[in-house]
Amino acid sequence: MGLEDDPELLVKGWLFREVCGSWIKQRCYWFVLSLDSLDYYSSSERGARRLGTLVLTNLCSVIWPDKQTFKETGYWSITVYGRKHCYRLYTKHFNEAVHWACAVQKVIDTKAPVETPTQLLIRDIEENKFNPEVVDNMYQHNPILKHTQSPLYAPLLPFPYGNHSGKGYATVREEAVKLFNCLQQLECARDPVPLIQGVLQTCLDLRPLRDEVYCQLVKQTSCTPQPHTAAHLRYWQLLTCMSCTFLPGPAVLKYLRFHLKSQFPESEMDNYASFIGEALEKTRCRECVPSWEEIQVLMGRQEMLCTVHYPGPGSCQLHISSHTTANEVVRRMLEKLGLKESRNTFSLFEQNAHWERAVGGSTIIADILTSLSAKEPDSDSQWRLCFKLYCLLDADAISVDSIEYLFLFEQCHEMVVRGQLPACEEDLQTLAALRLQSARLLMPPCAPPRFPGGLLGGTLWNHTATAAHKQKVEQDLRLRSRLKEEAAAIMSTIVECWKGLAGYSRRDSMTAYLTIARQWSGFGCTLYESSTGTFSQKLWLGVAATCVSLYRQGEAEALESFPYGQICSYGVSDSNTFKITAGDRDLLFETTKVGEQKLIAGEYTACLSLCHQNQPPRVLLPVIKY
Template identity: 70%
Template sequence: MPLQGLCWLVCCRQGFSLLARDHGEKEEEESFELRNQDEHTHTGRGQLEVTLSQPTRTANGTPCLSGVPEEKRSLITLKSKMTMDEDPEVLVKGWLLREVQGGWLRQRRFWFVLTTDSLDYYSGPERDARRQGTLVLTSLCSVLWPDKHTYKQTGYWSLTVYGRKHCYRLFTKHYNEAVHWACAVQKVIDSKAPVETPTQLLIRDIEENKFNPEVVEHIYEHNPILRYTQSPLYAPLLPFPYGSLHHTHMAGKGYMSIREEAVRLFNCLQQLESAREPIPLIQGILQTCLDLRPLRDELYCQLIKQTSVTNSHVQTQTQTQPNPQLRYWQLLTCMSCTFLPSCSILRYLRFHLKRVQSLSVDPEVESYASFIAQALEKTRGRECVPSWEEIQGLMGRQEILCTVHYPGPGCCQIPITSHTTANEVVRQMAERLGLQDSRNTFALFEQNSCWEKAIGGSTIIADVITRFENLSAKDPDSDCQCRLCFKLYCLLDTDSISTDNIEYLFLYEQCHEMVVRGQLPACEDDLLSLAALRLQCLLGDFSALSPYPPLEQLFPAEVVEARALLAPVDPPGCPSFPGGL
């Protein structure tokens, strides 16, 4: 037993010695120097190169030459200069910790070298050191900068470099060093020419030859990436930077990287063809594009691809065959009423719509193309994705009916589109109620039994309806259901309001609402008198058989609650008898 313990102690000491030799114990504060342009001139380097030099160290600290004989010191210095001789293409180099997968060590120490084309790491700074890995830098690479959250968790400042195949998560104890590495890598990435995908190159060719139909048809015939397919998509049609969304405010919504989300979008599109109820799927796709703005152009390109056909396909297709592209046209209709693409994709989309109409693919498809072309002229940014009712209307290219209440028990059904604003609804309501000549101003309000809020004139009514739908879905049993209400907004001329005009009814009902909500200062006796008059106006003379409205519709609820919360007054006691009895 003692022999086994002794062997165990020797092995542990040897293991810790090797660990200290490879990874270093607590080191002194590392210093590094940035060689400026003057030093570059003396050493023969280019003017744009910035070099970070770090001295190599042993496990126990910086080597000291004070105890070395003079004849050996020159040899050591010469050897050090030979190992630190720099390549002209090297921009930054130094020791960094890299997170590795597998093994019992999560971080390993490597010698990193940044050049104008790649980020490499070696086993050491020597010339003959073995290269352990390479990350080629392009314009699609990205850098995640140091953050305090990681430092508090690990005690290291980290930076992450994302490439096409690899991701390097690097660590250092010094903030300035981490920032310098991040700046240098980002500068190399910014110097690279933008990467263009095959789809972008073909879109440019189509744009250049749009007045030559034969060339355009040849491009579509010989490039399947532009046409409808039932095969899955393995890469986005547009270039997206490598990296993840874990450092953004969208991380909590379960999104992956932009590139992965683009591929998932296409998978969702293909599910539309066989979906019995496409509206939830359409809403999910639109919500993804609302949250992740870069995906809007990608989705437009995917929909253009899935709705594109060639001239030969149109000639062979019969009218009796079901068109699998109709669901894509319906989603493209919803997209055109929700988001606008960038200028280049918008030109490509308009060309696509004209081409489809000229090919006479299908009467229904031509109707969708015409509807989308008109919608693109009116669409601006939406705050919410379309509601269930709006998507149903868009799939049939029809307007939807919006219920607008006004003071009293009345309401109106107003037809609206995805572009109708609050000012347009106010104008329609005023014309229906004969108030277009009134000098007073009117507005739409979001209203429930507890509060109301005026709606801005440029607000899209479809967004308001979507908010109502979302609130109702969160709390379907709530009594405070929201609604749209048309009301007086500003009284500019009260003398011209006649008693037999509906505007007078508006004024009366709105004053009553202000009294019930406690917005008009009045004593309790006046409030009781007004409540009695309101009750007589509603029910007429007293009758025991008449149903009475709730108390909160006649009297301010705050006054009733304040009365109930008052401490009860003790009843007076019996009077004392007179003295002498």
């Protein structure tokens, strides 16, 4: 009886095998799969010489057939990774390749989980944590738990063999060993920040390595020959950064907490341990690796200084930790600016001169600061964090003497600059004059009148600029000359209007400005550019305190309005479409800010619901994911 007749073999057959990393078509072997291994022989006859064995455990992995290999070689391939060997196997038949891959994977799935010595010791420490003598004995007789100057040749935790994660990394097992080498380099590095940042980035990209790095750091901070040296404290500093960025799994977290409680009282290590213990209570997984500045601050167990701007020239500086959320900053800004009693709601925004986006209430501020610092600055603007009105629920209740009134004025002017306030040319010129008077009162008395940047924005120039863009090249100079003349005429008109405002205080200017703006029925709403199948041109979708309205861009009257009481549901139907169901109608709007539309509408309805229950509106902030 030959090998092909053995009933204990699950799958058997002829397959080509890649030898020494090169595709050699002639190397064909008889492969057999049993419950414990994948073997190959020189032939299918009984007594044939076995040429190799790959023992299968639950850490083995299988790479399934892919079209790219078939295009390159004309064969379908599967790859089986083991602890010592890797078999790359080929066949001409796709179904046969899939059959082998499924069979090998089924055998792997039947295997019991492999536990490393470190895992077993962690479990023993947890079981004996109230018996110091037993734990001390474990550390004494198990060098794997203690600090070492020697390299690590295998991970402390089990990882699948050959598990390539992409992103330019090697296998997870190889990366784990590399990370331990990086940790050891901390002891002699002149500047540890790049190494720390690199370790954190790898852990962000390769989630399974987070527990591994925690175990490596516990190892390197246990039974250290010289625990009080600056070199040794580098491990504690990295452990501090890890604790503010990632949470370990439950088993490793218990092991870490036990380790933190085992430090010498009132020592520098104990101070780090206390800081780390508190951080672990607050940490959620971060979206960004801590910045250079944040790492420096964490190494000293300090807080960062964050600048929050608000409409107008003002700003506040707040101390924040790696766990401070946007909601917390908003509450602190409300206290600082005396806005806690406001009936309107506020939010933080990422902002530059041309673009802004609301920050979700649960977003970690340190992540926002890191992302802003990583963005390329424009030539004429800088990214910043701004505190602004978010939902205007009761504009009439805002006192003209309050800072909230300044917020309303500045944000209304932003809409004018963006061309989002439908008004006649005469009103726009008056608004420009009032803005000039308001800005003039902030200048030194002897300064000549200047037009602040963005004073007129696109609103007054839109029609002329569009026409100029469409003219032929040979008419360009003439058009430029005409535009210059028209600009001079408009400026002259604004200056004459401004001269008539002599005696206006800044408050008078702001009040007159907002009086004109309030003439538009959509005053106070948030506008989003969108389009819908019903109308061919670009539209504005206005989300306000009482309704959602649809406007043609530049027109004051709403095409349609939908009070919240008539809206059955609203939400996101896909990445670019906002859907409103009102009665028996489904309205779809294509826009680039779907998430913001949904969430600001939700906040308005939530605030209105609270008002109907005679409760004061709360500071409700969106949770926006991009």
